[in-house]
Amino acid sequence: MAIGVVTRVLAGFFDVTDGGQVTRCRARGVFRKRNITVLVGDRVQYQATGSNEGWIEEVLPRQSELVRPPVANVTQAVLVFSAGNPEFQPYLLDKSLVVVSQAGLEVLIVISKVDLVPAARVEEIVTPYRVAGYRVLLMSVKEPTAVDLLKGELKGHTSVFVGPSGVGKSSLGNALSPSLGLKMGEISEKMGRGKHTTRHTELFFIEDDTYVADAAGFSQLQVEIPSPQLRLYFPEFEAFSGDCPYRGCLHIDEGDCAVKAAVESAQLSPSRYQSYQQLYDEVRHREETRY
Numbered sequence: 001m002a003i004g005v006v007t008r009v010l011a012g013f014f015d016v017t018d019g020g021q022v023t024r025c026r027a028r029g030v031f032r033k034r035n036i037t038v039l040v041g042d043r044v045q046y047q048a049t050g051s052n053e054g055w056i057e058e059v060l061p062r063q064s065e066l067v068r069p070p071v072a073n074v075t076q077a078v079l080v081f082s083a084g085n086p087e088f089q090p091y092l093l094d095k096s097l098v099v100v101s102q103a104g105l106e107v108l109i110v111i112s113k114v115d116l117v118p119a120a121r122v123e124e125i126v127t128p129y130r131v132a133g134y135r136v137l138l139m140s141v142k143e144p145t146a147v148d149l150l151k152g153e154l155k156g157h158t159s160v161f162v163g164p165s166g167v168g169k170s171s172l173g174n175a176l177s178p179s180l181g182l183k184m185g186e187i188s189e190k191m192g193r194g195k196h197t198t199r200h201t202e203l204f205f206i207e208d209d210t211y212v213a214d215a216a217g218f219s220q221l222q223v224e225i226p227s228p229q230l231r232l233y234f235p236e237f238e239a240f241s242g243d244c245p246y247r248g249c250l251h252i253d254e255g256d257c258a259v260k261a262a263v264e265s266a267q268l269s270p271s272r273y274q275s276y277q278q279l280y281d282e283v284r285h286r287e288e289t290r291y
């Protein structure tokens, strides 16, 4: 019996990838009885019955399960944001960071199109995130070696690629695997026409134990964290919050707040703090209007 990863779910069939080889499998009826849905990303035991055909015998325990997109065993989110064209969007990045951290995923930030803005601007964009402890990769089509660094960061992970339209996800996907690039391009084209197409998530084999899924719509997810806990998702605040006079200081309206003081003295990034404030307001607003 072999073990593979479900990379595609079709009507009644599942593509199981094992070392880059794809076997189109049916699933035993027992899964329906046991109320198990086989998801993209599931590790399965399967039995090949012919050339490229087989049966899924068992679904191995899941480490994680994302609802949107419905993918099992995702371990890492790659957040792709461009330095220019479209302009860097700090709030959307900061919000996405909170969402994926909440989902328990490892995070890699990719700043793309760094060739389009001056080096000093790239520094300005990137520094707050490095200070906060995030891994950040700079990417440019003019710097193909960056793709090797990205491959290194993907190794051993099942990653979802997340990012706004036009930041260069298809170009990146293409550099990793031509079929991945094609799929990513296809999706955004449809979204651009404003159509709501239900599309199936697919997992792309990059190398052994290394897969990538694209995740349109991920950034539309809401932050489901209670407002008092939001501050914990801005890890760089912690170096200062110990000096806030109120234990449990939210760093919003409190007097003598050490985090706000650090923002004013530029020891903390004003842009990151602004994102925190905006997110806090959004969550508070939802909490207040819920009942």
Ligand SMILES: Nc1nc2c(ncn2[C@@H]2O[C@H](COP(=O)(O)OP(=O)(O)OP(=O)(O)O)[C@@H](O)[C@H]2O)c(=O)[nH]1
Binding pocket: 112, 113, 114, 115, 116, 139, 140, 141, 142, 164, 165, 166, 167, 168, 169, 170, 171, 172, 184, 185, 188, 189
């Ligand atoms: N200058 C520059 N342009 C880039 C870079 N990467 C991608 N582009 C260009 O940016 C445009 C958008 O790239 P895509 O790869 O289609 O971006 P995407 O994120 O897939 O965008 P959607 O398809 O809208 O989701 C294309 O014209 C690319 O050629 C880069 O590193 N530098």
Ligand SMILES: [Zn+2]
Binding pocket: 241, 244, 249, 250, 251, 252, 254, 256, 257, 258, 259, 260
């Ligand atoms: Zn404070």
